[in-house]
Amino acid sequence: xxxxxxxxxxxxxxxxxxxxxxxxxxxxxxxxxxxxxxxxxxxxxxxxxxxxxxxxxxxxxxxxxxxxxxxxxxxxxxxxxxxxxxxxxxxxxxxxxxxxxxxxxxxxxxxxxxxxxxxxxxxxxxxxxxxxxxxxxxxxxxxxxxxxxxxxxxxxxxxxxxxxxxxxxxxxxxxxxxxxxxxxxxxxxxxxxxxxxxxxxxxxxxxxxxxxxxxxxxxxxxxxxxxxxxxxxxxxxxxxxxxxxxxxxxxxxxxxxxxxxxxxxxxxxxxxxxxxxxxxxxxxxxxxxxxxxxxxxxxxxxxxxxxxxxxxxxxxxxxxxxxxxxxxxxxxxxxxxxxxxxxxxxxxxxxxxxxxxxxxxxxxxxxxxxxx
Ligand SMILES: CC(=O)N[C@H]1[C@@H](OP(=O)(O)OP(=O)(O)OC[C@H]2O[C@@H](n3ccc(=O)[nH]c3=O)[C@H](O)[C@@H]2O)O[C@H](CO)[C@@H](O)[C@@H]1O
Numbered sequence: 001x002x003x004x005x006x007x008x009x010x011x012x013x014x015x016x017x018x019x020x021x022x023x024x025x026x027x028x029x030x031x032x033x034x035x036x037x038x039x040x041x042x043x044x045x046x047x048x049x050x051x052x053x054x055x056x057x058x059x060x061x062x063x064x065x066x067x068x069x070x071x072x073x074x075x076x077x078x079x080x081x082x083x084x085x086x087x088x089x090x091x092x093x094x095x096x097x098x099x100x101x102x103x104x105x106x107x108x109x110x111x112x113x114x115x116x117x118x119x120x121x122x123x124x125x126x127x128x129x130x131x132x133x134x135x136x137x138x139x140x141x142x143x144x145x146x147x148x149x150x151x152x153x154x155x156x157x158x159x160x161x162x163x164x165x166x167x168x169x170x171x172x173x174x175x176x177x178x179x180x181x182x183x184x185x186x187x188x189x190x191x192x193x194x195x196x197x198x199x200x201x202x203x204x205x206x207x208x209x210x211x212x213x214x215x216x217x218x219x220x221x222x223x224x225x226x227x228x229x230x231x232x233x234x235x236x237x238x239x240x241x242x243x244x245x246x247x248x249x250x251x252x253x254x255x256x257x258x259x260x261x262x263x264x265x266x267x268x269x270x271x272x273x274x275x276x277x278x279x280x281x282x283x284x285x286x287x288x289x290x291x292x293x294x295x296x297x298x299x300x301x302x303x304x305x306x307x308x309x310x311x312x313x314x315x316x317x318x319x320x321x322x323x324x325x326x327x328x329x330x331x332x333x334x335x336x337x338x339x340x341x342x343x344x345x346x347x348x349x350x351x352x353x354x355x356x357x358x359x360x361x362x363x364x365x366x367x368x369x370x371x372x
Contacts, residue, residue, distance in 0.1 A: 022357060038059060090109070120136065145159055
């Protein structure tokens with residue numbers, strides 16, 4: 001049987017990269033599997049998925065703002081159009097299974113698939129479930145999760161505790177060190193600090209860095225500062241061009257593995273995928289959870305590590321005043337770095353992508369046998 005799989009969702013890196021990791025694991029297990037991505041028109045997946053070598057179709061869907069806006073009035077029309085198009089995509093591609101990774105596009109296509117009795121698999125990256133996944137969860141064959149206690153949101157029998165699927169290039173970082181130092185022009189004998197605010201950057205981290213950048217550079221730290229594309233112009237115009245001093249201000253990093261490979265200390269938001277990657281990389285990390293996300297889930301994500309002494313927590317409200325000192329104290333404390341590194345490595349799930357791919361194949365084959 002030649003398996004046909006739709007992978008749907010996106011919106012931010014936190015949904016797109018796990019989707020690509022699942023696709024790669026499916027292909028690694030059987031190169032004849034046919035994969036089609038379904039995303040939302042105009043969103044990040046429409047670029048990132050083709051860059052990863054997969055075909056993607058866009059639905060005209062968007063989210064609902066929490067405020068009353070003109071865009072919200074268009075939402076029902078976009079939803080109806082998307083449901084229509086989702087139906088056409090399914091009729092044409094004839095998937096054996098549809099995977100939803102979260103984000104606007106997974107709603108319409110998973111809904112359509114479930115109504116046509118095509119089996120569906122949800123991959124939930126966070127320690128909570130949004131409304132769409134809660135609705136879809138009731139009819140999904142499997143729900144692959146990365147945090148405990150998810151039976152609060154989903155039927156217990158469908159849950160598989162696989163961990164989040166992480167890009168394979170983040171495994172085996174030691175072989176990428178030399179290339180990493182070379183690419184960034186860094187001295188391997190001096191510490192490297194990596195600051196990143198998830199896939200889109202984070203204002204709090206940018207403002208906190210702007211407050212203390214000279215103090216960090218004076219201490220001999222080499223820095224990669226990812227601002228996110230919306231904040232890049234502002235911070236690059238202020239701090240760009242200082243590569244000789246060891247400071248790189250960038251909008252987005254394509255080869256994260258080479259940055260993780262050379263980082264001594266990382267500062268980040270606590271998006272689910274950032275955390276899963278840091279667990280595999282085993283990096284001493286300071287987490288500053290975003291307070292602007294549903295159900296404060298980044299704090300929950302971060303606490304899962306902090307409770308195991310696997311990361312340091314700095315609250316968003318405190319970051320502008322204490323983050324720089326926290327960084328300096330961790331950079332200067334090798335013992336703490338080692339203990340954080342050991343604890344965070346214990347929480348990693350390096351086989352998640354393969355485990356999820358196997359579940360997807362099982363679901364599709366079971367359904368195929370039942371119907372043929
Ligand atoms: C503000 C917001 O809504 N954040 C959510 C979003 O986060 P966000 O999209 O930031 O996602 P994550 O932190 O989970 O993952 C970021 C991903 O982007 C990659 N990356 C990041 C920066 C960069 O320069 N280059 C790069 O490749 C990382 O390697 C990682 O794979 O989705 C996550 C997963 O559902 C949620 O937990 C987050 O709360």
